[in-house]
Amino acid sequence: MNDNPYRCLAQRLDALPNGFPATEDGAELRLLEKIFTPEQATLASQLRLTLETPEELAERVGGDSKALKAQLKTMARRGLISAGRGDGGVGYGLLPFVVGIYEYQISRIDGELAQLFEDYYQQAFSRVLSVEPSVHRVIPVDETVKTGMEVQPFESATEIVNNANAWGVQDCICRKQKALIDDPCDHPMDNCMVFSKRPGAFENISFIQSLTQEEAMAKLKEAANAGLVHSVGNSQKDTTYICNCCTCSCGILRGMAEMGIANVVARSAFLNTVDEDSCDGCETCLDYCQFDALSLSEAELLIEISATSCVGCGVCVPACPEGALSLVRRPEEEVLPIPVTEGDWLADRAAARGLDMNAVL
Numbered sequence: 001m002n003d004n005p006y007r008c009l010a011q012r013l014d015a016l017p018n019g020f021p022a023t024e025d026g027a028e029l030r031l032l033e034k035i036f037t038p039e040q041a042t043l044a045s046q047l048r049l050t051l052e053t054p055e056e057l058a059e060r061v062g063g064d065s066k067a068l069k070a071q072l073k074t075m076a077r078r079g080l081i082s083a084g085r086g087d088g089g090v091g092y093g094l095l096p097f098v099v100g101i102y103e104y105q106i107s108r109i110d111g112e113l114a115q116l117f118e119d120y121y122q123q124a125f126s127r128v129l130s131v132e133p134s135v136h137r138v139i140p141v142d143e144t145v146k147t148g149m150e151v152q153p154f155e156s157a158t159e160i161v162n163n164a165n166a167w168g169v170q171d172c173i174c175r176k177q178k179a180l181i182d183d184p185c186d187h188p189m190d191n192c193m194v195f196s197k198r199p200g201a202f203e204n205i206s207f208i209q210s211l212t213q214e215e216a217m218a219k220l221k222e223a224a225n226a227g228l229v230h231s232v233g234n235s236q237k238d239t240t241y242i243c244n245c246c247t248c249s250c251g252i253l254r255g256m257a258e259m260g261i262a263n264v265v266a267r268s269a270f271l272n273t274v275d276e277d278s279c280d281g282c283e284t285c286l287d288y289c290q291f292d293a294l295s296l297s298e299a300e301l302l303i304e305i306s307a308t309s310c311v312g313c314g315v316c317v318p319a320c321p322e323g324a325l326s327l328v329r330r331p332e333e334e335v336l337p338i339p340v341t342e343g344d345w346l347a348d349r350a351a352a353r354g355l356d357m358n359a360v361l
Contacts, residue, residue: 005041006032012045015360017349018096018135021127027120034113035105040075043068044094049346049360051084051091079104094360098128098251099135099233106173106192107207114180121251129255129264133339133348136231136243136252137266141224144314145270146326154236154338155269157220164195167216168202169209178249185248191223193242220244227288229253229313234266235339247290256291268312269335270327272305278324279303285325288316307334 006029013020022028032041046061054069072092076083080101082093095101105113128135142158145151153159161167172192178184193216194208202210211219223230223244231243231252243250247257255264272293281301286294293309294316296302303324317325329335339345350357 004029005038005045006036009036009041009045012094012360013097015355016049016094016096017346017353017355017357018098018100019128019131019353020097021124023120023123025123027116027123031113031116031120034116035101036080039071040080043071044075044081047081047092047094049094051082051086051093053086053088053091056088057092078108103173106170106176109173109176109180111180114177117177118181121254125251126255126259126261129252129259129261131349131352132263133234133345133352134252134263134266135234136245137234137336137338138268138311138313139230139232139242140268140270140312140327141230141314141317144317144325144327146273146328149270149327149329152236152269154239157230157242158217160195160232160239160242161213161216161220164197164213164216165199166196166201167211167213168194168196168205169211169216169219170194170207172244172249174245174251175249177251185246187228187246187249188222188226191219191226191228191244193219193223193244195240195242224315224318227290227315227319229290229311229315231265233342233345235342235345237341253290265311266336266338267310268327269330270312270314271307271330271334272310272312272314272316272325273328274303274305275324275326276302278322279320280322280324282321285316285320288319290315 009032010020010022010028020028036044054065054072058065058068075081076092082095084091139155139157142156169190170192171189175185175187175189194202202208228244228246231245232239245253247253252264255261279302281296283296285303291309291311293306295304297304312327314327317327339348347357
């Protein structure tokens with residue numbers, strides 16, 4: 001039996017659909033050692049994805065429920081595990097490493113943690129990013145979709161903001177991590193947006209700036225103007241965040257830029273198009289495309305778009321001085337299916353990895 005609490009936790013995290021692959025030199029263990037105490041790692045490795053009250057957990061794994069409750073509350077406050085209210089009271093559950101534990105370390109990340117993550121990222125993260133369905137999907141900048149095109153609520157950043165009852169923004173852990181290892185990018189830091197159905201959900205969280213709905217919309221527009229790609233969790237319902245990503249720092253999009261993984265992010269249902277009568281071949285848009293989907297046809301001095309490389313983010317559209325670009329809906333047979341719920345995403349990804357979901361639920 002393995003008595004290393006960090007190895008036990010690493011194996012438990014890798015048994016989740018998200019994945020947490022092992023490395024040859026134990027980089028994943030050093031990363032967990034930085035974040036968890038041995039006692040916390042032991043307890044986290046015994047949790048399920050579904051929430052359990054301290055009493056239920058004590059009955060299943062042993063221990064005093066009051067002592068467990070105190071430890072679980074501390075761990076939840078540090079972003080090591082999940083917490084939520086159910087019929088039996090407050091319950092606690094296992095978080096995936098990404099998206100989950102790592103992102104919750106935004107207020108604790110320092111140079112050491114940033115380097116430990118980078119070491120792990122370079123060795124193992126390609127195995128997380130190469131599994132489908134992708135962790136994230138792209139949603140377009142709203143005003144870039146051609147007038148008259150059908151846009152579903154889950155495809156619209158505006159609708160995601162409008163459907164929330166609480167809004168917040170925090171620093172992007174990806175850009176902060178890259179800055180801490182002396183490889184920063186020029187994009188703004190404070191644009192990782194979070195949402196909740198519960199009013200006032202972010203008002204007492206130190207590392208999240210609570211926003212009004214109007215401020216959230218302004219922050220979304222600010223990110224688009226900075227050339228950042230809106231991406232969300234890869235399901236249709238219950239979206240709780242919008243990441244505003246770049247290929248220079250984003251842990252997901254770097255998989256394409258640095259590792260050559262083509263499908264690191266699920267593309268939107270839209271595709272960029274060029275109005276040939278308006279395009280003058282100025283190449284301004286080339287500076288805004290992070291996916292190498294645009295090129296200049298020297299023969300015709302017109303911008304050409306690769307349908308396979310374009311993810312339908314729309315970031316380049318507002319940059320065109322001639323208004324020659326717009327997003328249109330892809331042919332239906334080219335629109336990627338999106339899991340309806342997070343549970344569906346978990347099931348699909350577990351199947352892709354050959355995992356038994358009953359072992360972690």
